[in-house]
Amino acid sequence: MSAVPLVILEPEGLYPPAEVERLILADSLSGTPFEIYYDHLGEEKPYIDIPASLRERVQGLLVFRHWMSKADVALFPNLKVVVRMGVG
Secondary structure, three states: OOOOOEEEEEOOOOOOOOHHHHHHHHHHOOOOOEEEEEOOOOOOOOHHHOOHHHHOOOOEEEEOOOOOOHHHHHOOOOOOEEEEOOOO
16 A cells, blocks of 8 residues: 655745755655645735645645735645745
């Protein structure tokens, strides 16, 4: 039986294919399978525009410019962590 992969979403879709993130996660997760998905919300579209089928699976968000409200967080029932991307 294979492990269910962790599902990570970069909702703004600014930096695909996220090779740096893949390398860091592969090292940090010690072999735990994971998948990274992208959406293209930009700065204006709401999180509710992400398909519910994906939102329900997401366990981690990599956000850069897109802010999250309490209502946005509630759209991701399995969310465990939100990481603010950037330098500094």
